Amino acid sequence: MVMKPRRRTAPAKMSDIARLAGVSPSTVSRALAGSPLVTARKREEIHRLARERGYVVNSTARNLRLQRTQTLGVVIPLAHETSQPLSDPFFMEMLGWLADAITQRGYGMFLLKVLPPMEGWLTDLIASQRADGIIVIGQSTEHQTLEAAALHYKPLVVWGGHLAAQSYCTVGTDNLAGALAAVEHLIKLGRKRIVFVGDPAVPEIGLRYEGYRLAHERAPGLRAPPHLVSSHLTPDTSYEAVRAFISAGGNCDAIFAATDVIAMSALRALTASGISVPSQVSVVGFDDIALAAHSNPPLTTVRQDIERGAHTLVDLLFRRMAGEDAPSSTMPAELVVRESSC
Amino acid sequence: MVMKPRRRTAPAKMSDIARLAGVSPSTVSRALAGSPLVTARKREEIHRLARERGYVVNSTARNLRLQRTQTLGVVIPLAHETSQPLSDPFFMEMLGWLADAITQRGYGMFLLKVLPPMEGWLTDLIASQRADGIIVIGQSTEHQTLEAAALHYKPLVVWGGHLAAQSYCTVGTDNLAGALAAVEHLIKLGRKRIVFVGDPAVPEIGLRYEGYRLAHERAPGLRAPPHLVSSHLTPDTSYEAVRAFISAGGNCDAIFAATDVIAMSALRALTASGISVPSQVSVVGFDDIALAAHSNPPLTTVRQDIERGAHTLVDLLFRRMAGEDAPSSTMPAELVVRESSC
DNA sequence: GGCCCTTACGAGATCGATTGCATGGCCAAG
DNA sequence: CTTGGCCATGCAATCGATCTCGTAAGGGCC
Numbered sequence: 248m249v250m251k252p253r254r255r256t257a258p259a260k261m262s263d264i265a266r267l268a269g270v271s272p273s274t275v276s277r278a279l280a281g282s283p284l285v286t287a288r289k290r291e292e293i294h295r296l297a298r299e300r301g302y303v304v305n306s307t308a309r310n311l312r313l314q315r316t317q318t319l320g321v322v323i324p325l326a327h328e329t330s331q332p333l334s335d336p337f338f339m340e341m342l343g344w345l346a347d348a349i350t351q352r353g354y355g356m357f358l359l360k361v362l363p364p365m366e367g368w369l370t371d372l373i374a375s376q377r378a379d380g381i382i383v384i385g386q387s388t389e390h391q392t393l394e395a396a397a398l399h400y401k402p403l404v405v406w407g408g409h410l411a412a413q414s415y416c417t418v419g420t421d422n423l424a425g426a427l428a429a430v431e432h433l434i435k436l437g438r439k440r441i442v443f444v445g446d447p448a449v450p451e452i453g454l455r456y457e458g459y460r461l462a463h464e465r466a467p468g469l470r471a472p473p474h475l476v477s478s479h480l481t482p483d484t485s486y487e488a489v490r491a492f493i494s495a496g497g498n499c500d501a502i503f504a505a506t507d508v509i510a511m512s513a514l515r516a517l518t519a520s521g522i523s524v525p526s527q528v529s530v531v532g533f534d535d536i537a538l539a540a541h542s543n544p545p546l547t548t549v550r551q552d553i554e555r556g557a558h559t560l561v562d563l564l565f566r567r568m569a570g571e572d573a574p575s576s577t578m579p580a581e582l583v584v585r586e587s588s589c
Numbered sequence: 590m591v592m593k594p595r596r597r598t599a600p601a602k603m604s605d606i607a608r609l610a611g612v613s614p615s616t617v618s619r620a621l622a623g624s625p626l627v628t629a630r631k632r633e634e635i636h637r638l639a640r641e642r643g644y645v646v647n648s649t650a651r652n653l654r655l656q657r658t659q660t661l662g663v664v665i666p667l668a669h670e671t672s673q674p675l676s677d678p679f680f681m682e683m684l685g686w687l688a689d690a691i692t693q694r695g696y697g698m699f700l701l702k703v704l705p706p707m708e709g710w711l712t713d714l715i716a717s718q719r720a721d722g723i724i725v726i727g728q729s730t731e732h733q734t735l736e737a738a739a740l741h742y743k744p745l746v747v748w749g750g751h752l753a754a755q756s757y758c759t760v761g762t763d764n765l766a767g768a769l770a771a772v773e774h775l776i777k778l779g780r781k782r783i784v785f786v787g788d789p790a791v792p793e794i795g796l797r798y799e800g801y802r803l804a805h806e807r808a809p810g811l812r813a814p815p816h817l818v819s820s821h822l823t824p825d826t827s828y829e830a831v832r833a834f835i836s837a838g839g840n841c842d843a844i845f846a847a848t849d850v851i852a853m854s855a856l857r858a859l860t861a862s863g864i865s866v867p868s869q870v871s872v873v874g875f876d877d878i879a880l881a882a883h884s885n886p887p888l889t890t891v892r893q894d895i896e897r898g899a900h901t902l903v904d905l906l907f908r909r910m911a912g913e914d915a916p917s918s919t920m921p922a923e924l925v926v927r928e929s930s931c
Numbered sequence: 932g933g934c935c936c937t938t939a940c941g942a943g944a945t946c947g948a949t950t951g952c953a954t955g956g957c958c959a960a961g
Numbered sequence: 962c963t964t965g966g967c968c969a970t971g972c973a974a975t976c977g978a979t980c981t982c983g984t985a986a987g988g989g990c991c
Contacts, residue, residue: 258716260977271941276979284939303716307658308977311649311946318699336880339681346702355719357660358698360688374600374645377697482883508880515883538678538850541824541857543885602947613971618949626969650947653976 259302267300268293279304318355319564320378321345322369324387325362335508336536337553338384341406344557345382352561354379365389369396380564382406386417386450402568404560408450409575416567417575418559422451425549425580426458429531430503432547432582434466436589438501438529442492443474444485444513445505452505455533459503472499485509489516500528501588507532507539507548514542514587529588545585552578601644609642610635621646660697661906662720663687664711666729667704677850678878679895680726683748686899687724694903696721707731711738722906724748728792744910746902750792751917758909759917760901764793767891767922768800771873772845774889774924776808778931780843780871784834785816786827786855787847794847797875801845814841827851831858842870843930849874849881852888856929871930887927894920 265272270289278285278293285293296302310316323338342358349356357378361368369392372381380402386393390410397403397415405417433441441463447453456474463471475488489502489512502517504510510532514524522528524544532539535550559576566573607614612631620627620635627635638644652658665680684700691698699720703710711734714723722744728735732752739745739757747759775783783805789798798816805813817830831844831854844859846852852874856866864870866886874881877892901918908915 258718262977272978273941273980274939277940280979286939289939301712301716303713305977306717306719307649307653308946309979311653311948312977312979314946316649321700336678336681339678339684342681342684343702346700347704350702356700358663358688358700360685360692362689370643371645374643375648376600377648482879486883511880511883515885515887518885537824538853538880541828541853543857543860545857604947614948615950615971616969619970622949628969631969647947650976651949653978654947654949656976 258305259300260305261302264293264296264300264302267296315379316355316377317353318357318378319349319561320357320359320372320381321349322359322361322372322381322383324365324368324383324385324389325360335506336538337506337508337534337551340536340553341384341557344554345384345561348558348561352565365392369393373400380404380568382560382564388448390450401570401572402564404564404567406556406560408454409577410450416563416573418556418563419451419577420549420551420556420580421577422454422580423458423461425533425551425582426455426503427462428458428580428582429533429547429549430459430462431465432584433501433503433529433531433588434462434469436501436529439469440472440499441501441503442472442497442499443503443505444488444509445474446476447474455505472497482508482512485512486516489513490520493517493520493522502528502530504530504532507534507536507546510546510548510587511538511542514544514546525587525589531588535583539583540585542587544587547585547588548583550581550583552581600647601642602647603644606635606638606642606644609638657721658697658719659695660699660720661691661903662699662701662714662723663691664701664703664714664723664725666707666710666725666727666731667702677848678880679848679850679876679893682878682895683726683899686896687726687903690900690903694907707734711735715742722746722910724902724906730790732792743912743914744906746906746909748898748902750796751919752792758905758915760898760905761793761919762891762893762898762922763919764796764922765800765803767875767893767924768797768845769804770800770922770924771875771889771891772801772804773807774926775843775845775871775873775930776804776811778843778871781811782814782841783843783845784814784839784841785845785847786830786851787816788818789816797847814839824850824854827854828858831855832862835859835862835864844870844872846872846874849876849878849888849890852890852929853880853884856884856886856888867929867931873930877925881925882927884929886929889927889930890925892923892925894923 261272261275265275268275274285275293278290279297346356359372373396383393383405386405386407393405393415394413403415405415407417407419408422409417409419430441443456443459445452445455447456460471463469475492502513504513510530514530517524517528524530532546532548535548539546539548555578563573563576603614603617607617610617616627617635620632621639688698701714715738725735725747728747728749735747735757736755745757747757749759749761750764751759751761772783785798785801787794789795802813805811817834844855846855852872856872859866859870866872874888874890877890881888881890897920905915905918
């Protein structure tokens with residue numbers, strides 16, 4: 248599409264301010280940068296003029312000259328997701344905290360949501376030099392892509408599960424330990440048939456499933472029922488999966504859901520089937536999104552410290568941008584017991 | 590902070606590709622742009638080389654030359670919000686749809702979250718020419734700022750309530766009609782004491798409160814109880830407000846909440862106080878966020894078509910960027926009756 | 932008064948792409 | 962064989978800032 252090349256009133260440029268101040272653009276540049284090379288008197292005069300005229304440095308030109316963008320790329324890959332809206336509040340809360348952390352550092356945030364078909368999304372973003380560093384929220388099923396990119400491109404950090412042999416830098420919760428604690432909590436309550444709901448193909452979820460399996464292995468005489476696969480981003484698929492399970496006569500006394508969104512859908516599916524929570528079936532989620540405390544009944548879940556996670560992501564990324572080879576970081580998970588499991 | 594000026598392996602530039610292909614940068618530029626001025630044979634050869642070397646045009650340089658950024662600014666002002674996380678799923682779902690709509694047009698998305706102290710956030714963004722157009726999600730309490738900016742800057746659209754005399758372009762739901770329908774629904778159910786929970790200082794919420802008041806005026810013999818003021822972004826303040834209301838002996842048979850987040854907190858507060866929904870108290874929300882259908886009981890609410898809203902915002906913005914003086918747009922609201930009001 | 936050193940400032944190159952204009956080669960018509 | 966026209970291509974200016982380097986002015990000292 249063709250755009251008009253110019254706005255009605257072209258914004259002032261540095262040379263305009265220079266002319267007004269009776270100096271050269273060099274001096275204006277230095278004055279605005281607070282350089283001591285320019286006399287205090289002139290510096291203040293230039294600042295005053297700039298403020299009056301509403302002059303702000305053109306960031307495109309500055310970035311070209313300085314060979315940096317003062318911007319971080321934040322990518323949300325949704326390969327495993329067929330439906331459009333990215334609605335998992337966990338990602339969204341993460342985005343909010345990232346926005347804070349990035350802004351605090353004086354950087355901007357270039358947001359990219361990637362949907363299938365996903366080809367070259369990462370290499371192209373890197374090559375376009377639109378960002379000084381990249382944060383990928385969630386591995387989705389793009390482990391290979393990340394692996395390949397990390398070989399050549401250092402300022403890259405990923406929120407997600409830490410897999411055995413991986414060369415890219417991740418920040419994430421100890422999914423296995425968290426899941427283990429959650430399921431052991433259910434076992435301690437005397438629950439015998441605990442169903443897992445989630446899609447283990449996504450690395451993070453896979454690790455949670457491992458924790459679930461491990462808890463069963465450690466409990467004598469307990470066997471894990473077949474788990475229900477369900478994409479973790481839409482409430483609907485999870486709801487249907489649980490309802491189908493129940494109406495097919497599947498019986499269980501607890502549900503361990505891979506995310507809080509799934510857990511809340513499970514809660515509703517159980518209620519709709521006339522099953523009461525927690526007296527008949529206990530439900531435990533994962534994430535501790537803001538709404539988890541406000542579901543009905545409030546949800547027992549494994550808390551991930553999103554705020555800390557966001558700050559760690561940004562911190563590691565800055566260290567990598569500075570050339571350091573900052574390593575992955577795993578944060579502890581914390582079981583939060585509420586009324587959906589008693 | 591000082592950054593290393595260069596990455597370990599400097600990315601290829603256009604002149605590199607030109608040298609490899611044995612042509613001038615001009616020809617490479619034209620070839621990559623698909624210009625018919627360059628022979629098909631050469632064009633393909635250049636494309637092949639670029640692909641092999643992973644060359645992608647440096648967007649900063651291109652943008653400087655073309656005097657545009659191929660990027661839209663998306664701003665979330667949170668003046669009225671003291672706590673940090675931006676957690677209202679409504680805004681987040683909007684962000685997701687905006688990301689889609691903007692990506693579809695081949696544009697990027699520069700995300701900015703603005704917290705107090707909010708000074709010059711809009712004028713600076715405009716002057717920096719970082720974006721070709723700006724979308725502001727929610728007026729917050731920044732009506733004056735928007736009004737002032739719109740005088741000089743045309744490619745600006747705002748999600749929010751349409752106020753009487755306003756010169757900036759808004760897209761929003763018919764808040765008044767939606768609220769009217771919701772409250773009339775409650776009245777038809779025989780509810781007599783309907784409490785409003787929300788903060789009318791935010792324009793959108795103010796209009797919803799107007800609808801609430803209007804429904805009471807039209808119903809003979811009905812008087813609105815005092816409303817509960819509560820910021821609409823945190824679940825906690827709303828929860829506390831409702832609990833305090835009840836334990837202070839306030840009695841009501843229905844709650845009309847300004848947003849779904851508030852409504853879900855109210856649901857939980859009622860349950861915690863031993864009041865059953867909907868048999869004793871009906872609850873109606875506003876927004877129809879994804880989780881509204883999955884609360885317990887599922888929430889009756891006023892649906893805003895977020896997807897359409899996002900597309901309208903982007904559509905109007907592009908028309909404004911093209912120089913057209915596109916007008917505000919108000920979309921119909923739709924009452925969705927679920928089990929929280931029967 | 933002359934010399935040197937410091938200091939404030941400007942001229943001009945530079946970042947990497949796009950594009951108007953000039954040019955050289957080739958083909959066809961005369 | 963010449964000449965005119967067209968087409969593909971390259972040269973160089975341009976976008977708006979930053980920063981190196983050179984220089985003029987000013988001040989101190991002998």
